[in-house]
Amino acid sequence: MKGVNKTMINVGALTAKSKRLWDTSSMFIIFIILFIMLSLFVPYFLTVRNMIGLGLSVSMVGMVACTMLFCLASGDFDLSVENIVAFSGVTAAAVINSTGNVTLGIIIGMIAGGMIGLFNGLIIAKAGINALITTLAMSQIVRGLAFIVSGGQAQSIGNAGFFGLGNGLFLGVPNPIWITAICFVIFTVLIKSTTYGKNTLAIGGNQEAARLAGIHVDRIKIIIFTMQGFMAGFAGVVLASRMTSGQPNTSQGFSLDVISACVLGGVSLSGGVAPIMGAIVGVLIMGTVQNAMNLMNIPTFYQYIVRGAILLMAVMIDQFKQSNKKA
Amino acid sequence: MEQVLEFASVCKSFPGVQALSDISMQVCRGEVRGLIGENGAGKSTLLKVLSGAYQPTSGRITIAGKEREILSTRDGLEAGIAVIYQELYLVPEMTVAENLLLGHMPTRRSGLIDVQKMYDTAKAQLTYILEDIDPNTKIKELPIAQRQMIEIAKALLHNASIIAFDEPTSSLSDKETQRLFKIIAALRDEGKAIIYVSHRMEELFEVCDSVTVFRDGKTIETFREMAAVTPDMLVQRMVGRDIKDIYHYYARPIGEEVLKLEGFTGPGVPTPVSFSAKRGEILGFFGLVGAGRTELMKLLFGAEKKHTGRIHLNGKEVVINAPMDAIELGIAFLPEDRKNEGIIPIRSVEENINLSARRKHVKGKFFLDVRWEAQNALEFIKKLSIKTPSKDQLIMNLSGGNQQKVILARWLSEKTSIIVMDEPTRGIDVGTKNEIYSLMYKLTEEGKTILCVSSELPEIMGISDRVAVMRDGCIVDILQRDQLDKERILTLALPDRHKSTIHNSNERGE
Numbered sequence: 126m127k128g129v130n131k132t133m134i135n136v137g138a139l140t141a142k143s144k145r146l147w148d149t150s151s152m153f154i155i156f157i158i159l160f161i162m163l164s165l166f167v168p169y170f171l172t173v174r175n176m177i178g179l180g181l182s183v184s185m186v187g188m189v190a191c192t193m194l195f196c197l198a199s200g201d202f203d204l205s206v207e208n209i210v211a212f213s214g215v216t217a218a219a220v221i222n223s224t225g226n227v228t229l230g231i232i233i234g235m236i237a238g239g240m241i242g243l244f245n246g247l248i249i250a251k252a253g254i255n256a257l258i259t260t261l262a263m264s265q266i267v268r269g270l271a272f273i274v275s276g277g278q279a280q281s282i283g284n285a286g287f288f289g290l291g292n293g294l295f296l297g298v299p300n301p302i303w304i305t306a307i308c309f310v311i312f313t314v315l316i317k318s319t320t321y322g323k324n325t326l327a328i329g330g331n332q333e334a335a336r337l338a339g340i341h342v343d344r345i346k347i348i349i350f351t352m353q354g355f356m357a358g359f360a361g362v363v364l365a366s367r368m369t370s371g372q373p374n375t376s377q378g379f380s381l382d383v384i385s386a387c388v389l390g391g392v393s394l395s396g397g398v399a400p401i402m403g404a405i406v407g408v409l410i411m412g413t414v415q416n417a418m419n420l421m422n423i424p425t426f427y428q429y430i431v432r433g434a435i436l437l438m439a440v441m442i443d444q445f446k447q448s449n450k451k452a
Numbered sequence: 453m454e455q456v457l458e459f460a461s462v463c464k465s466f467p468g469v470q471a472l473s474d475i476s477m478q479v480c481r482g483e484v485r486g487l488i489g490e491n492g493a494g495k496s497t498l499l500k501v502l503s504g505a506y507q508p509t510s511g512r513i514t515i516a517g518k519e520r521e522i523l524s525t526r527d528g529l530e531a532g533i534a535v536i537y538q539e540l541y542l543v544p545e546m547t548v549a550e551n552l553l554l555g556h557m558p559t560r561r562s563g564l565i566d567v568q569k570m571y572d573t574a575k576a577q578l579t580y581i582l583e584d585i586d587p588n589t590k591i592k593e594l595p596i597a598q599r600q601m602i603e604i605a606k607a608l609l610h611n612a613s614i615i616a617f618d619e620p621t622s623s624l625s626d627k628e629t630q631r632l633f634k635i636i637a638a639l640r641d642e643g644k645a646i647i648y649v650s651h652r653m654e655e656l657f658e659v660c661d662s663v664t665v666f667r668d669g670k671t672i673e674t675f676r677e678m679a680a681v682t683p684d685m686l687v688q689r690m691v692g693r694d695i696k697d698i699y700h701y702y703a704r705p706i707g708e709e710v711l712k713l714e715g716f717t718g719p720g721v722p723t724p725v726s727f728s729a730k731r732g733e734i735l736g737f738f739g740l741v742g743a744g745r746t747e748l749m750k751l752l753f754g755a756e757k758k759h760t761g762r763i764h765l766n767g768k769e770v771v772i773n774a775p776m777d778a779i780e781l782g783i784a785f786l787p788e789d790r791k792n793e794g795i796i797p798i799r800s801v802e803e804n805i806n807l808s809a810r811r812k813h814v815k816g817k818f819f820l821d822v823r824w825e826a827q828n829a830l831e832f833i834k835k836l837s838i839k840t841p842s843k844d845q846l847i848m849n850l851s852g853g854n855q856q857k858v859i860l861a862r863w864l865s866e867k868t869s870i871i872v873m874d875e876p877t878r879g880i881d882v883g884t885k886n887e888i889y890s891l892m893y894k895l896t897e898e899g900k901t902i903l904c905v906s907s908e909l910p911e912i913m914g915i916s917d918r919v920a921v922m923r924d925g926c927i928v929d930i931l932q933r934d935q936l937d938k939e940r941i942l943t944l945a946l947p948d949r950h951k952s953t954i955h956n957s958n959e960r961g962e
């Protein structure tokens with residue numbers, strides 16, 4: 126009897142190990158397989174030019190995914206980031222065009238985003254309104270602001286000094302990719318080794334317990350949304366730089382791209398867990414699929430369907446993992 | 453007697469944990485079988501295997517002479533099994549009636565819910581458990597004890613032949629407990645087989661016909677006659693050593709007044725309440741459910757907004773508007789409702805322990821001190837003998853009592869001068885209780901003050917230096933240790949209008 130039990134424990138531990146490996150790196154394995162397949166079968170996929178293009182396209186989602194990760198970890202959503210991207214882009218463009226000062230434009234663009242985030246945070250934390258509803262309402266307002274600031278039209282920017290931010294290279298790699306990489310490093314440290322990260326996870330796991338443990342729940346929520354706003358604002362400025370103009374109707378559907386990338390990487394929508402490595406892989410998978418579809422000339426209409434399907438798949442994977450954990 | 457339930461060498465393992473390693477026992481019709489064992493011994497796991505919530509890794513379950521595989525809780529229901537779990541599973545936003553009939557709501561021919569029938573069925577069931585609640589009340593408006601009674605009513609609705617209770621009284625006060633015992637006695641007389649899990653020794657001797665001792669996932673011994681056992685024997689079998697006096701109270705030096713509350717009112721505390729506590733003292737709070745003990749503590753801690761009231765700490769007036777204010781002033785609060793207010797289920801044991809105290813152990817105001825985090829967690833896992841495969845195990849995978857210890861560890865990690873404990877030993881086994889009391893005495897000897905709320909009268913009488921008795925949101929009297937007397941405390945705690953209802957229900961039950 127004893128021997129039987131021993132082996133049973135061992136088998137249990139072994140399957141547990143492989144299960145954990147699958148839990149943490151399933152998406153990474155899928156990404157590697159996907160990448161190899163695409164390299165083999167899609168012409169021009171594995172070229173330096175395409176790789177840089179791919180890096181550029183994921184850099185936007187990647188940056189904002191860093192802060193969205195915190196938002197999701199705390200059990201909330203932010204649907205307004207796509208509109209903040211547009212709003213801060215046109216704001217930066219307007220400031221640069223009227224003052225000629227690039228630095229000022231960048232800073233004001235970011236602050237514009239940060240203010241929206243702060244506002245989101247205040248409403249959610251202080252008035253206790255559901256984040257989904259707050260940011261949904263805010264996204265309408267902000268899109269409206271973007272159109273008002275730009276007069277409804279793309280604002281092309283005259284000052285070429287601004288374009289370096291989004292189009293410049295460092296060691297042969299475009300700046301936005303570097304920026305995204307740095308963001309990921311910073312936010313990995315934040316979530317893993319600071320009280321801020323741990324408290325965010327605690328709030329997502331059980332808000333009332335966190336409050337009774339003396340965690341400043343309101344303050345942390347406000348910080349989360351403000352950072353989210355700043356980051357989206359920054360992404361908006363970088364995008365404006367890349368496009369050499371501020372566009373009021375850019376980035377539609379971007380918020381859900383970011384969220385689906387996070388969920389794809391194993392971030393739970395009910396809060397409390399935030400595997401940042403997973404989020405990186407999620408961002409890469411989303412970007413790679415999009416890039417390959419472009420290379421294969423799949424019409425945009427169909428790309429929407431694929432994007433939706435991926436989001437659905439992501440949520441289903443989340444669900445599957447949750448129910449697996451319970452059993 | 454006719455045997456209706458048999459477990460034969462039942463085993464259950466989880467990744468890295470052997471929860472049940474050899475369970476064999478039989479239960480008969482009309483028998484109330486007690487289960488007792490240390491935290492994490494596998495009692496709840498066995499009940500979940502019985503109900504179909506878990507599948508056993510090996511072993512056989514025989515019900516009414518037939519070997520059965522219970523693959524889901526639905527199967528369990530069909531096999532005539534009802535389990536009242538340790539944790540509550542009610543939907544707070546739904547009404548009592550809806551919760552009772554969840555999944556089995558009566559419908560009209562049109563397919564719509566038959567609201568009247570649902571109401572009547574719920575009302576009848578509530579009357580059966582002697583609970584006087586409007587079925588249309590939302591669960592979230594009820595205190596935890598009444599929720600527990602609703603959970604029991606729900607389980608009894610399906611006329612099961614095997615009924616298992618997992619620590620049903622841990623959130624009940626004496627009054628409800630007595631009512632529950634009457635219900636259990638009635639069920640036994642109807643010929644049901646009943647399994648009753650509890651850490652409270654007196655209860656086992658009160659309701660059970662026989663008792664089985666668990667240790668480390670095994671059935672150690674079954675005593676067929678309660679007359680043939682003593683509490684000491686059970687404790688000995690359970691923890692493997694003798695515990696003479698579980699409370700082992702001893703007089704300690706008591707200092708000057710450190711905490712003074714004046715004129716406190718707020719939700720659940722309608723009339724102004726004042727009291728004070730001294731350095732090195734354990735001040736017990738006793739009262740029936742709804743007496744306002746938890747509410748008063750929450751006001752003190754700033755978890756609920758008070759309407760009026762002033763707090764003096766060490767002679768100075770202080771302002772407490774939120775939990776963090778209280779914590780900064782050196783006041784800790786161990787909440788009563790472990791599931792909703794205590795644990796962060798999907799985080800590890802380590803993180804749950806360090807949740808609050810870590811802010812005092814950061815590097816550069818911001819960065820985690822990884823060494824301290826691990827050290828502190830390991831220290832308390834050892835000190836409170838928390839049963840977990842590692843400090844990284846998710847707390848939701850721990851047994852109920854071990855979760856409680858983790859939350860206790862969270863507050864013991866704090867350098868506080870006043871510790872408010874709301875039901876600190878709820879669901880904790882005798883051996884560990886004994887250790888926790890020692891720890892409480894030691895803390896007070898270090899100059900801390902403990903306010904301890906408990907619904908267990910023996911516990912309150914056993915460990916308190918003074919006892920504040922509460923009734924209807926007021927402190928009716930504060931008794932010195934030498935004045936403590938069971939009858940006297942109960943008389944004080946019992947509201948006048950209830951004295952007659954208790955009497956009535958007694959008559960009805962007999």
Ligand SMILES: Nc1ncnc2c1ncn2[C@@H]1O[C@H](COP(=O)(O)OP(=O)(O)OP(=O)(O)O)[C@@H](O)[C@H]1O
Pocket residue numbers: 451452466467469470471489490491492493494495496497498538839840848849850851852853854879881
């Ligand atoms: N879902 C799970 N995953 C992993 N381990 C588990 C799970 N459920 C229970 N365990 C482990 O199984 C063991 C037995 O737990 P169980 O809840 O049955 O104990 P118990 O006897 O009911 O204790 P208590 O008196 O504290 O309620 C414990 O070590 C616990 O950590």
Ligand SMILES: [Mg+2]
Pocket residue numbers: 495496497538618851852853
């Ligand atoms: Mg249990």
